[in-house]
Amino acid sequence: MNRRKKATLGDIVFHVLNDSFLIVLSIACVYPIIHIIFASLSDPTELVTHQGLLLWPLGFTLGGYKAVFSNNDLLRSFVNTLVYVSLGTLVNMLMTILGAYALSRRNLMLKGIFMKIIVFTMFFSGGLIPWYITVRNLGLYNNIWAMILPPALNTWNMIILRTGFEAVPLDLEEAAYIDGASSFRVLMQVILPLSKAVLAVIFMYYLVSNWNSWFNAMVLLKDNARQPLQLKLRTLLIVNDAGMGSSASASAAASAGTGSNYRELIKYCVTVVATLPILCIYPFLQKYFVKGVYVGSLKG
């Protein structure tokens, strides 16, 4: 029943205003990144004296990036991040799949009790300090498990995945059981393959969360050598700013040859390096997010 309405003047005005607003919003969302990218390619001396908007790189230099990629501190933290992210996301997926599978079993007697135990933790927590003391008492300090185990589960993600598993048609599972498959095989060969979209969504959630994580590293890792990239960034971008020195930025600046001007440039370059990977991946998963959020919101 598609009646072609004649566009009224009000309609046109609205669309023009609406679209303009959305375009302005989009520009505002993108501009800061573009500014950072341009700044990272700019000549450091010009950068320091420049004020306000940056519409193109001032001069052109890859010196900042050279300094970043030749700095051992930063490279090591990058490797650390890769390790934490891959191992961490693996553990995340494993734990979440186990929990979501069990909680999606329809006739599980203790399911109600399990859910109550789990959901309660979303509404009441012991707080930062008890958590910190607990984690340290468990021996999770200054080692890789300190980065992997505490954030191993996210209740929301588990609930989203559980909803996804519940959507797998019962007949398919039952057919598999009749054919003699064990529960494990049903999980691996029926449920998981049919839940690819939801699995992709929570995989991305965990991936991004692990990549961006810094606080656990800050309070649970003592050695400089174990720090992930985001924590190094914090030292460079935040701690430095407050006037406290940093060995990373000083050594990076020293390796570039000129003192504090290069410090500014390096800040921009490191920011770009830390953010670009995620920004390049995310557009390709748009359809998964929308679907995943929808699934999560249905029964969340």
Added chain:
Amino acid sequence: MNKQKLPRKKPLWPRLRLDLKKNRFAYLCMIPVLLWYVLFCYFPIYGVLMAFQDFKPAKGIAGSKFVGLKHFQSFVSSMFFSRTVTNTLMLSLWSLAIGFTAPILLALLLNEVNNLKFKKAVQTITYMPHFISLVVLCGILRMFCQYGGVLTVLVNAVTGKEYVSLLQEASLFRPIYTFSGVWQEIGWDSIIYLSAMTSIDSTLYEAAEMDGAGRFRKMWHVTLPQIMPTIIILLILRVGSLMSTSYEKVILLYNPTIYSTADTLGSYIYRRGIEEASYSLSSAVGLFCSVINFFMLWITNKVSRKFADISIM
């Protein structure tokens, strides 16, 4: 009244044993999951006892001296109490008024766009900031708010003042904190509202149109009421963290100059607890927040259940 007798259920223990056998694999799967919750959620809840002691790590909870409400009293009567509580509440209220409503508005506007490609493009661009880490966001903010930075120049131009560094001005912290949050989350948060809007029955719109409803009336009388359940649930959750102890963004942005508006309960807990190792005091403050949050959540949930039949507990 005729009470219908339910068929007698088989006794509990044998049923349970049967279920454990039948769903053996599922229960096995739950073991590591439950273990994680016990270790990382329930042990810390037990650790809340620290708030009532003079906790010394060497002695542990069992060995530390019990002091009752001493730390609560000392916090409430300290000069930090009114400052941190005010700042926390103000930031939460700002975030509620602006940060919560903005995504809804964006979703409503995006819903009116006819060109699918444009709509998708705007969506993809606006939720990009969500993927930027908090450290990077705060780094960018600091760069933009320093002397000569984009925001500083902009704010000076608009207000006519001559700020040197925006993050040294206590009066600017709340707007900076709130609007950077909007910038980061408006696109992402609008996804859930847009998803809800796609499932609105189009006959409702047609009926409204036949009754002579224009664009904005349709928004008000059809779209908003239809997504109200989603809005209310998210609102309940938001209100349930009014006394939030979220510390990450604050500690990345603040500095002693602006503690008067920037120091929140969360950042205070972090500073006293982790930096200064006053474990018992910060546990007490943390418990104070958790209890209030839980209470707020419970009340909002009850109110919502009564008036709108929607609840999450």
